[in-house]
Amino acid sequence: MAKKKKKKSFAVELRYVTRPTDEQFNKIKEFVLNKYSDEELLPEDFVFTLTEDKSLGGGFIITAGNEIYDWSTKGRVRQLKNRIEQIEHTTIEADTDIIPILRSSVEEFKLAASHRKVGRVSFVGDGIANVVGFNHARYGEIVLFECGVKGMVLDVRRDDIGVILFGRDTEITEGSSVVRTMKNAGIPVGEGFLGRVVNALGEPLDNEGIIKEEDYRPIENEAPSIVDRKSVSVPMETGILAIDSMFPIGRGQRELIIGDRQTGKTSLALDAIINQKDKDVICIYVAIGQKASTIAKLVGTLKNENALKYTIVVAATASDPAPLQYIAPYAGTSLAEYFMYKGKDVLIVYDDLSKHAVAYRALSLLLERSPGREAYPGDVFYLHSRLLERSARVTEELGGGSITALPIIETQAGDVSAYIPTNVISITDGQIYLESNLFFAGQRPAVNVGLSVSRVGGAAQTKAMKKAAGSIRIDLAQYREMEVFTQFSSDLDDSTKAQLAHGKNLMELLKQPLLNPLSMPEQVITLVVANENIINDIPSNKVKDFQGKLLMYIQGEHPELIRDLQTGKTLTDEIKEQIISAARSFKGSYK
Numbered sequence: 001m002a003k004k005k006k007k008k009s010f011a012v013e014l015r016y017v018t019r020p021t022d023e024q025f026n027k028i029k030e031f032v033l034n035k036y037s038d039e040e041l042l043p044e045d046f047v048f049t050l051t052e053d054k055s056l057g058g059g060f061i062i063t064a065g066n067e068i069y070d071w072s073t074k075g076r077v078r079q080l081k082n083r084i085e086q087i088e089h090t091t092i093e094a095d096t097d098i099i100p101i102l103r104s105s106v107e108e109f110k111l112a113a114s115h116r117k118v119g120r121v122s123f124v125g126d127g128i129a130n131v132v133g134f135n136h137a138r139y140g141e142i143v144l145f146e147c148g149v150k151g152m153v154l155d156v157r158r159d160d161i162g163v164i165l166f167g168r169d170t171e172i173t174e175g176s177s178v179v180r181t182m183k184n185a186g187i188p189v190g191e192g193f194l195g196r197v198v199n200a201l202g203e204p205l206d207n208e209g210i211i212k213e214e215d216y217r218p219i220e221n222e223a224p225s226i227v228d229r230k231s232v233s234v235p236m237e238t239g240i241l242a243i244d245s246m247f248p249i250g251r252g253q254r255e256l257i258i259g260d261r262q263t264g265k266t267s268l269a270l271d272a273i274i275n276q277k278d279k280d281v282i283c284i285y286v287a288i289g290q291k292a293s294t295i296a297k298l299v300g301t302l303k304n305e306n307a308l309k310y311t312i313v314v315a316a317t318a319s320d321p322a323p324l325q326y327i328a329p330y331a332g333t334s335l336a337e338y339f340m341y342k343g344k345d346v347l348i349v350y351d352d353l354s355k356h357a358v359a360y361r362a363l364s365l366l367l368e369r370s371p372g373r374e375a376y377p378g379d380v381f382y383l384h385s386r387l388l389e390r391s392a393r394v395t396e397e398l399g400g401g402s403i404t405a406l407p408i409i410e411t412q413a414g415d416v417s418a419y420i421p422t423n424v425i426s427i428t429d430g431q432i433y434l435e436s437n438l439f440f441a442g443q444r445p446a447v448n449v450g451l452s453v454s455r456v457g458g459a460a461q462t463k464a465m466k467k468a469a470g471s472i473r474i475d476l477a478q479y480r481e482m483e484v485f486t487q488f489s490s491d492l493d494d495s496t497k498a499q500l501a502h503g504k505n506l507m508e509l510l511k512q513p514l515l516n517p518l519s520m521p522e523q524v525i526t527l528v529v530a531n532e533n534i535i536n537d538i539p540s541n542k543v544k545d546f547q548g549k550l551l552m553y554i555q556g557e558h559p560e561l562i563r564d565l566q567t568g569k570t571l572t573d574e575i576k577e578q579i580i581s582a583a584r585s586f587k588g589s590y591k
Helices: 022-036 073-088 098-108 241-246 265-274 292-304 322-340 353-366 380-388 419-427 436-440 463-469 472-486 494-510 520-531 540-557 559-568 573-589
Strands: 010-016 046-052 060-064 067-070 114-125 128-132 141-145 150-156 161-165 177-184 186-189 215-218 256-259 281-290 311-317 345-351 402-410 430-434
Touching (some): 022 046, 150 322, 161 322, 186 322, 215 322, 241 463, 241 494, 241 520, 256 419, 265 345, 281 292, 281 322, 311 322, 322 353, 322 402, 353 402, 353 419, 380 419, 402 419, 463 520, 520 540, 540 559, 540 573
Parallel strands (some): 010 046, 256 402, 281 311, 281 345
Antiparallel strands (some): 010 060, 060 067, 067 114, 141 150, 141 177
C-alpha cells in the first residue's frame, strides 16, 4: 500500500479595521493565489484567517507565510516618517527654509504598499538571536526587530540564521517578528564627524547634537588590490625619538604596538596623534572594551592639546554589548576610507585588538561555532587580516590618500608567541614591543630594541633622519648585551667603560615625557650630538636637561638650522658641522 503524502497548508492572515466585502476579499484571495500557487501548493492548501485590528488606523495587512504586504495607514505613516528622517540627516544650511523642502518631499512621496520579508525569533539571549523564516538573508545584512532593536546576520545555517544584536535584548522574546532591510551593516560618514565621539553605529555620544552625514559606507569593505596600492615612502612622524629614529612608520604602513598591560601602549599612540597637529593628517581612535572613564580622560587630553579638532573617537566601551565591540574597528576603518578616497592621510589606532578577539570569541561560542586554539574560532586570523589589509596608500586614480594603522595588542607576561599576538605580528609590517622591565626601570617609552622592528625601515624616513640615526640601534643593542655581561665585573678596560657610558646616555636621551613630541629637526639635532659623543662625559642624570637646553639654545641662536632641516629634509655635511659646532659651543657654557 502506497504511503499517503502529508497534506501541506499555507497560512494567510488578513488584518483589517473595516471587514472587507465579499468582492474585496475575493480580489485579495486572487492576489495571494497568483503570488504563491505552484506545483506544490494548490488553491485548496491555502488557509485564510481574518482578524480585526483597530490599531492599523485604516486599510489592511496581508501576512502570507514569512512575507507581509502592508496597505495600512499605520504602515504608510511609518514610510513617511522614515522619509522625513532621511531629510533630517542630510546637510542643510542654517538659514535654509525647511518648509519648501518638506512640502516638495511630501508631494514627491508616493504611498505604496510596503512588502517585507518577516522571520520569527526562535531563541534570544546574551546579545544573540536565532531567527527562522528567512530563506535568503545575507551575511552582514541588517535586520530589524519589532521592538526597534537592530541586528546583523553573522551566521547563515540550513534552517535558521544567527543574528547579533546592536542593543539590549530585554524587549525581544521568542516569537517576536524580524524584518529584513536588504541593507548591509554600515555607518554614516562625513566631515561632520571630526572632533566628535561616536559609538560603533556612528551615533554621537558627546551631547554635541546630530552629526550631518555626507555618505553611508558599509563597515565591511574590500581591501585595495595590489595594483591600487603605492609603495610606502612618506614618513608618518610620531614625534617619539626612539621610534622615528629606529623603527620609522610610513603613511600606509601597519605597525603593531605590543606589550603587557600598563606599559604605555595607549600613551605612545596618543603621542602619535598629538604630533599630527598642523600636518593635514586625520586621526581616528577606536576604543574597544575600554572603561568609559578611560575614554573620557583620553578625550579630555586631546581637547587640552587642541588635537580633537582633527580626531574622531569611535568608542565601544566595556559596558557595551559584544556585537558593538566586534564591529567598532570595522566602523572606524569605514570612516577612515571615506577620507582616504578623498585624498587625505589618515592615522587609525585600534585600542585594542586583544579585546576585539575576545568579543568575537564570545559571539562565536554563543552562535555554537566550533572552538579552536584557546577557544578562539578558526577564522579569528581572517577577522584581523581583513581589517588591517584595508590600510594602504592608494594610487592617484583612487584619490592618493592613505590609512596608517597602529593596532595595539596586550600580551600576558610578555608572551609574544601566544595565538593572537603571533596572528597580528604576521599581518602587520612590523612591531614596537614595549617591555615591562624597561618601563618599571624608568625607561619610557619602554621600547625593546631587540624585539621591535619596522619592515618598511628607511624607506619611510627623511634623508636627514636616516643619516642622523646612523648606528644608534646597533649601539643600543651592544650596550644591552654588554650591560648583562659586565654587571658582575669590576675590572673593565677604558674602551668598554666608554661604550657603556655612551650606551647609558643614549638610553637617557631616548626617554621622553608623555605629550612632549619632538619635531624632525629636533630629533636630527639630538641624534647628531649623540653620535658625535658630545654627551658621553655628561652625568646620565643631567642628559635630558642638557638636551632640552641645547634645543632651546639652537632655536634661539641658530634658527636657520631648524629651518634648513625642515624645508630641505636632508642633513648635509655643512649643516652637520654647524650643529656640532653649536653643540660644543653650548656645552662650554653649560652648567
